[in-house]
Amino acid sequence: MAAEQYGIKELDESSNVELTDDKLESGSKGQLIKLAGQLRDRRNELNQMASERASKRDDLNAKTREKVDEAQEHREQRDSLNEQVQEHKKSRNELNAEANELFDKVEEMKSDLELDDGKDLEELEEEIKQLEFRQQTEVLSTEDERELIEKIEKKREEYQNRKEKVEDSGELEELIEEAEEVRSEASKHHQKVTELADEAQEHHNQMIEAYREADDIRDRADEMHELFVEAQEAADRHHEDFVRVQKRLRELDKEEEKERKDSRAEEREAAKQEAEEIYQAFQDGETLDTEDLMKLQRAGLL
DSSP states (O other): SSGGGEEEEOOOOOOOOOOHHHHHHOOHHHHHHHHHHHHHHHHHHHHHHHHHHHHHHHHHHHHHHHHHHHHHHHHHHHHHHHHHHHHHHHHHHHHHHHHHHHHHHHHHHHHHHHHTTSHHHHHHHHHHHHHHHHHHHOOOOOHHHHHHHHHHHHHHHHHHHHHHHHHHHHHHHHHHHHHHHHHHHHHHHHHHHHHHHHHHHHHHHHHHHHHHHHHHHHHHHHHHHHHHHHHHHHHHHHHHHHHHHHHHHHHHHHHHHHHHHHHHHHHHHHHHHHHHHHHHHHHHTOOOOOOHHHHHHTOOOO
16 A cells, blocks of 8 residues: 555665575674664664554544544434434324314314304394294284294294304314314424424434544554554564674674683693793703793793
């Protein structure tokens, strides 16, 4: 993956320092010291690169958590609103059911009162007056007068029944008003259902978007982690090679020290042997010069 798209430096493989077994085993002390310095510097550079990538990865992971928290807040608000939607739906349905019952009673009462059928009171009253006037002014046979009286009585009875129904219609008006009020209250709850459902949907959409953004950022964080691992593994490899060179240098130091000790031991042995030969010559009567005497002294023979 390209590191540049994340605004960070690419890992240049050509800048890596290679350590072969041949370099390690056959290289001179000076060459190994130089190589150790190169490995150390490249390791430090790679560790810095890994640190920068880890920091960017951590920033992306933090942003991912922020988006997830944001999505969770929208989820909670959506769920709360949906609960309110259900409450208002329940109230709306209960009120609609109550209103339906009331309107059924209204229809039933209208049917019982028969207010939509027949003549109004003024018409009936006028008809009764006309019939009574006829009875009073016309000369009728006994049979015709009897029929007219019966007709007047029926009209009066119809008038009285109609009058009672009209008087009872006040209760009907109250019932209609109550039913309309209940229906109006149900409509208010329905309006709240619509408003809250729209608001809940908006939070749902924002939740989905926040989760989508969180997934995108998480993918970038995962890619940045891979870039971090790339740099860290390269840094670790250079550190391991640096340690190997340091170990080899210590081995070379020990070998040099051993060679120096062996050389000094050989020199002492040679000096001792020479001193013993000088001492033997002295015992044989030869004359010793100052240098010979010093050699005998250094050998502990004087």
